[in-house]
Structures are given as C-alpha cells and as structure tokens.
Amino acid sequence: MSAPNPHITKPVPVIRQLDTAAVNRIAAGEVVERPASAVKELIENSLDAGAHRIDITYADGGKTLIRVTDDGCGIAQEQLTLALARHATSKIDGSDLLNIHSFGFRGEALPSLGAVGRLSITSRAEGASTAAQITVNGGDITPVKPAALGQGTMVELRDLFYTTPARLKFLRSDRAEVQAITEIVKRLAMAEPFVAFTLTDISKGGAGRVVFRADAQTGDMFDALHGRLRQVLGKEFAENALAIDAEREGLTLTGYAALPTYSRGAAVAQFLFVNGRPVRDKLLIGALRAAYFDFLSRDRHPAAALFLECDPERVDVNVHPAKAEVRFREPGIARGLIVSALRHALAEAGHRASSTVASATLGAFQPERPEARVYQMDRPSQPYQPQGFAETQAMFARVEQPDEAVIQTTSELPLGAARAQVHENYIIAQTADGMVIVDQHAAHERLVYERLKKQMAENGIKAQALLIPEIVELSTGDAERLLAVADDLAGLGLSIEPFGGSAICVRETPAILGEVNAEAMLRDVLDELDDLGETQSVKDRIEAILSRVACHGSIRSGRRMQAEEMNALLREMEATPHSGQCNHGRPTYVELKLSDIERLFGRT
Ligand code: ADP
Ligand code: MG
Numbered sequence: 329m330s331a332p333n334p335h336i337t338k339p340v341p342v343i344r345q346l347d348t349a350a351v352n353r354i355a356a357g358e359v360v361e362r363p364a365s366a367v368k369e370l371i372e373n374s375l376d377a378g379a380h381r382i383d384i385t386y387a388d389g390g391k392t393l394i395r396v397t398d399d400g401c402g403i404a405q406e407q408l409t410l411a412l413a414r415h416a417t418s419k420i421d422g423s424d425l426l427n428i429h430s431f432g433f434r435g436e437a438l439p440s441l442g443a444v445g446r447l448s449i450t451s452r453a454e455g456a457s458t459a460a461q462i463t464v465n466g467g468d469i470t471p472v473k474p475a476a477l478g479q480g481t482m483v484e485l486r487d488l489f490y491t492t493p494a495r496l497k498f499l500r501s502d503r504a505e506v507q508a509i510t511e512i513v514k515r516l517a518m519a520e521p522f523v524a525f526t527l528t529d530i531s532k533g534g535a536g537r538v539v540f541r542a543d544a545q546t547g548d549m550f551d552a553l554h555g556r557l558r559q560v561l562g563k564e565f566a567e568n569a570l571a572i573d574a575e576r577e578g579l580t581l582t583g584y585a586a587l588p589t590y591s592r593g594a595a596v597a598q599f600l601f602v603n604g605r606p607v608r609d610k611l612l613i614g615a616l617r618a619a620y621f622d623f624l625s626r627d628r629h630p631a632a633a634l635f636l637e638c639d640p641e642r643v644d645v646n647v648h649p650a651k652a653e654v655r656f657r658e659p660g661i662a663r664g665l666i667v668s669a670l671r672h673a674l675a676e677a678g679h680r681a682s683s684t685v686a687s688a689t690l691g692a693f694q695p696e697r698p699e700a701r702v703y704q705m706d707r708p709s710q711p712y713q714p715q716g717f718a719e720t721q722a723m724f725a726r727v728e729q730p731d732e733a734v735i736q737t738t739s740e741l742p743l744g745a746a747r748a749q750v751h752e753n754y755i756i757a758q759t760a761d762g763m764v765i766v767d768q769h770a771a772h773e774r775l776v777y778e779r780l781k782k783q784m785a786e787n788g789i790k791a792q793a794l795l796i797p798e799i800v801e802l803s804t805g806d807a808e809r810l811l812a813v814a815d816d817l818a819g820l821g822l823s824i825e826p827f828g829g830s831a832i833c834v835r836e837t838p839a840i841l842g843e844v845n846a847e848a849m850l851r852d853v854l855d856e857l858d859d860l861g862e863t864q865s866v867k868d869r870i871e872a873i874l875s876r877v878a879c880h881g882s883i884r885s886g887r888r889m890q891a892e893e894m895n896a897l898l899r900e901m902e903a904t905p906h907s908g909q910c911n912h913g914r915p916t917y918v919e920l921k922l923s924d925i926e927r928l929f930g931r932t
Contacts, residue, residue, distance in 0.1 A: 349466070349467030355439070356440035359434075359436050359437060360440055364511070364512045369437035370437070372432055372516070373432060374396060375431055377398060378401055379399050379400035381399055381524040381544070386527075387529070388531050389504070389506050391489075391505065395485070401454045402452050402479055404456065412442055413435075414439045415434070417435035419433045426644070428640050429640060433646075434646075441485055442465075442466075443467045445487055446466070446486040448483070448484045450484075459476060461473055506529070514560050518606075519605070521545040521556035550582070553582075553584065554571075557569065565590065570584065570676075571583075571584055572669050577661050578639065579636060581635070581636055581666060582634075586631040587677060587909075588624055588628075588674065588909045588913045589913060591629060592631055595613070598632055600636070602643055602645070605645060607651075607652055607653065608653070609654055615667050618868070620674075621868055624912070625913055643657065644657075741759070741899075743759065743899075745757055745898075746894035749768075749894060754766065755894045762923075765918050766901070766916060766917040767915075768887075771901055771916040777875050779840055790838070791818075791837065797834060799827055800850055802854075807826070807830045807832050810832060821838030822849070841880050844880045848880065852876045853877070857869075879911070
C-alpha cells in the first residue's frame with residue numbers, strides 16, 4: 329500500500345440546502361416503502377378525519393392507482409395547499425409529542441406521496457357547499473380548483489415512484505403488492521370495527537372485483553370486535569376465540585385469543601394493537617408466545633387479536649417513521665399483563681376443545697358435504713375409518729359393560745360415562761346430549777404433565793430411586809450439557825451423576841412416571857435443551873422439559889383399559905385445567921352432539 333499523495337487533496341465540498349422536492353422524496357423513502365404503505369397512510373388519515381366508511385380501490389397492485397374515499401370531516405378549501413406542505417398537520421401543535429391520540433401527527437404522508445407519485449386530493453369540508461381539488465405531480469403543485477364531491481375526501485395516487493425509477497424496481501409482483509395492501513386494510517379494519525371498509529381491484533380485466541368487505545359493526549366494543557373478527561379472520565376463529573379483558577397497573581388488554589387447538593402453522597394470525605394502532609412488536613409477540621408456551625408445540629403458533637391500551641404517555645409511538653414499532657416505558661408490565669391475561673383465559677376455558685375438531689370429524693364422515701372443512705391441525709383427526717363387518721363385530725366384542733351407578737350420573741358429567749374402548753386407544757363415552765371420543769394417550773400425557781407441574785409448584789417433583797442405577801453412554805458434549813443442568817433436573821425428580829468418561833449414572837426418576845426408559849428420557853431432555861437454546865427463561869425451560877418427560881409416563885395407545893380405569897381418566901380430565909388439548913396442542917377429545925349425529929343420519 330502506498331502513502332497518500334500529498335499533492336492531490338479532496339476539493340472542499342459545497343454545502344447546499346436541498347430543495348423541497350428532494351427533501352420530500354428522501355422523506356418518502358422512509359414513510360412510503362411500497363403501495364401498501366401509501367394505503368396505510370391514506371386510510372389512517374380517513375380514520376383521523378372521523379370517517380364512518382372508507383372505500384379503497386387500486387389497479388395493478390397499487391402501482392398505477394390507489395384511491396381512498398371517505399366520508400370524514402374533509403379539508404377546508406383554503407387549507408388544501410397547506411395539507412401538502414411538509415410538517416403541516418392538524419393533529420398536534422408540537423408541544424407534547426408524548427400525548428398522541430391520532431394515527432397521524434408527523435405531517436409527512438401527503439407531501440411524501442406528492443413527491444414520488446401523481447397525487448390529487450378532492451375534498452368537501454363539513455358544512456361547505458362545494459368541493460375543491462388540488463394536484464401535485466412529482467412535487468409540482470397545481471393551484472386549487474373547484475370539483476364535485478359529497479362530504480368527505482377522495483385521495484388519488486397514480487404512478488407511485490414514477491419520479492424514483494430505482495424504487496420502482498424494488499416493487500414485487502402485483503400479486504405480492506395486493507397481498508400487502510389487503511393485509512394492511514384488514515389490520516386497520518380490525519382496529520376500527522365500527523367503520524365500514526371495502527377494498528376493490530379495478531385493474532383492467534379485474535372489472536371492479538371486491539377483494540375485501542367489512543360492514544360497520546354495532547353493539548358494545550366486544551360484540552363489534554367479535555363481529556369484525558368473524559369478517560376478517562373467519563367464522564372458525566370467531567367460534568374458537570376467548571374474550572380477553574384484563575387490567576394491570578393502568579394498562580388494559582382486550583380482544584380475542586383462540587383456543588390452542590385452533591393454532592396455525594405460522595405466525596400469520598397474530599394481530600397486536602397499541603392504543604388502537606396496529607404494531608409489529610417483538611416484545612408483544614414474545615409475550616403472546618410465552619402465554620401459549622405450555623399448550624403448543626414449537627411449530628404451532630397461537631392466533632389472537634389483542635388490544636393494549638394505556639395512557640399515551642406510557643408508550644412512545646414515534647420511534648419508527650411508519651409507527652409500526654413502539655416503545656413501552658414499563659415493558660415488564662405490558663408483557664406480564666399479556667401472559668397472565670391469556671393464561672387465565674385459557675385456564676378458564678378448561679377442557680373446552682376447538683370446535684374445529686368436531687366439525688372436521690363430521691366432515692370426515694360425510695366427505696361429500698360441501699361445507700366439510702379440512703381439520704387445520706398438523707395431524708388430521710379421523711379416528712374412524714369405515715369398518716368392515718368382521719372388524720365391527722370384533723370391536724363390539726371388546727366393549728366393556730359400564731356399571732349402573734356410572735350411567736345414572738351421566739347427565740352431570742361433562743365428559744360422560746365410558747362405554748367402550750376401541751382400537752386400544754379411543755374411549756367412547758356417552759354424555760347427556762351426545763358422545764365424546766377421547767384419545768387416551770394424548771389425554772393421559774396432559775394429565776401427567778399437569779400433575780408434574782402441580783408437584784413442582786408445591787414441594788418439588790417426587791423422585792423414586794432406581795433399584796439398580798442405570799448407566800447411559802452419551803457423547804462427551806451431551807454428557808457435559810446434561811451435567812451442567814443436573815441441579816435443575818434433580819428438582820424435576822431426575823437425579824444424574826457423572827460416571828467417568830462420557831457416561832452418566834441415573835439414580836432417580838420422577839415417581840409419577842413409574843418405570844421409564846432412562847436413556848430415552850435423557851435423550852429427550854437433550855433435544856429439549858437443543859431446541860430451547862439459552863434464550864428461554866429457566867422456568868420456561870423446565871416446563872418444556874416437564875412436558876417432554878410427561879410423555880414417558882403416559883398410557884401409550886395400545887393399552888386395554890377397564891371401564892373403571894376409563895371413567896377415572898374422564899373424571900380426572902374434567903377436574904384438570906387445560907385437559908382439552910395435549911402438550912402439543914392437539915385435542916384430547918372430540919364431542920359430537922346428538923343433533924350432529926342425527927344430522928349424519930339425515931334424521932333432521
Ligand atoms: P398527518 O396525518 O401526520 O397530519 P398528512 O400528511 O397525512 O399528515 O396529512 C396532513 C393533514 O391533511 C392532516 O393533518 C389533515 O388535517 C389533512 N388530511 C389528510 N387527509 C385527510 C382526510 N382524508 N380527511 C380530512 N383531512 C385530511
Ligand atoms: Mg397522515
């Protein structure tokens with residue numbers, strides 16, 4: 329490397345003030361990333377204007393046209409030019425940035441959109457007799473002229489990014505952009521259930537197809553939200569959703585969270601709002617996951633729409649230009665509120681399993697039924713395949729006779745009286761108005777887990793010494809990792825010691841589990857340690873390990889049970905929280921009402 333030549337110096341730079349158009353284009357880079365962000369800004373303006381209905385249309389993925397029409401308060405004719413000026417807003421006076429009650433306040437959206445596209449605003453203010461229109465193309469403003477419009481505002485944005493071809497290149501396919509637009513509209517529609525929304529595609533050839541519609545809801549906030557969630561997320565979400573209504577130190581949490589059995593394969597149905605504003609916030613998403621941690625395997629994701637409200641001073645929304653992220657003054661309170669409110673609601677839901685399961689079962693019986701739905705969990709629940717005559721006979725031959733006392737009390741028992749065990753794993757029970765099919769393995773696994781947790785919380789899990797300690801050979805690394813958590817494991821009733829080299833000696837196992845395969849259990853614990861990594865809290869890790877351990881003491885499918893034993897299992901399920909789903913979020917039982925059964929046979 330040669331030394332810098334002392335004779336060539338950098339020319340002294342000239343500092344210039346950028347012109348407004350350039351400033352706005354730069355600002356647009358932060359606020360307007362893609363058509364969906366323009367749609368978001370325009371809808372938020374309509375909501376801030378008190379609109380009751382908002383109609384959104386677009387063409388070509390929003391790239392050639394976005395139009396948002398509202399019936400809000402409108403903009404006074406003489407203010408139209410100002411609306412296009414940078415940092416001009418009617419929403420704050422600038423004195424208190426911590427007290428924000430509107431979606432907008434930065435006064436950046438309209439000038440930014442006008443700098444990177446062809447923007448026209450037509451508006452008729454409340455009480456005004458005529459409407460007016462202003463146009464701005466790539467930063468050039470055309471004077472205000474009269475126009476025709478009912479009360480409200482129509483903002484039209486054509487040819488987004490025509491002034492910045494480089495950005496145009498970053499846009500995705502029309503389909504991908506439409507998906508992003510739809511997502512934004514749905515999120516805002518969830519935030520504002522009393523407002524009507526339509527989203528229409530007017531691309532050439534698309535001919536006015538309504539992509540999404542949400543009618544204005546009525547009633548109290550919970551009714552309205554429930555109705556809106558049904559429109560946006562579907563009937564199944566609405567039917568499987570638990571209402572959430574909790575408060576902690578001035579923060580409130582409302583909304584709906586779905587039962588664990590209605591879970592998704594990806595985090596696609598998690599909608600979080602802070603003071604009415606849709607946010608994607610790691611803290612809140614993490615709290616949601618933590619709340620369901622016990623009920624879902626790692627590859628399943630909870631579904632919920634939750635609204636956190638607090639004094640605007642306790643949360644800063646001004647940390648991100650598009651305001652998608654927020655910062656809480658007391659993050660611990662927000663997290664604790666979410667975790668405890670959801671856990672509480674899930675516990676109260678007790679053994680209620682997802683209704684999806686029962687309808688999918690019915691669907692499986694009647695494949696030709698048009699509304700038969702596919703069970704959306706990982707493993708389709710279709711315990712009953714059509715049986716041949718011989719198999720049916722054999723099945724009946726195995727039926728245990730339930731005793732009289734059990735039959736008499738059926739009407740008071742939610743899970744009914746056991747009538748039979750089929751395929752060595754499914755308990756059929758008769759309830760007051762239908763029947764219940766229990767997956768004995770899944771149910772038992774959950775019960776063992778809940779028992780282990782209870783012991784853990786009381787005085788630690790009871791251990792049982794092995795008559796002959798078991799020596800397990802592992803790799804050196806694995807042995808070290810286990811020994812590093814030996815104290816935690818001892819608290820779980822699993823005592824291990826080093827046994828020279830990479831071997832481990834197992835002295836005690838959890839008493840509840842009875843006889844277990846110590847080696848298989850150690851390997852499961854290792855898997856669990858791998859999966860969890862170091863990030864999880866000790867408590868979460870212990871619970872995950874317990875849940876694994878519970879599998880080892882469960883009644884495996886394939887075990888014949890007597891009526892008494894089956895009924896004992898049903899009673900324990902009734903008495904145990906969360907017994908409606910196994911540790912992996914699958915249902916432990918399905919209930920068919922008599923009316924469902926009658927429908928199957930065409931009796932109604
Ligand atoms: P902000 O929303 O941050 O105030 P904008 O650039 O989005 O900034 O809008 C500037 C101003 O224009 C708003 O403060 C509001 O007074 C007015 N405005 C924008 N859109 C509408 C609308 N749809 N209805 C009524 N007023 C609007
Ligand atoms: Mg705005």
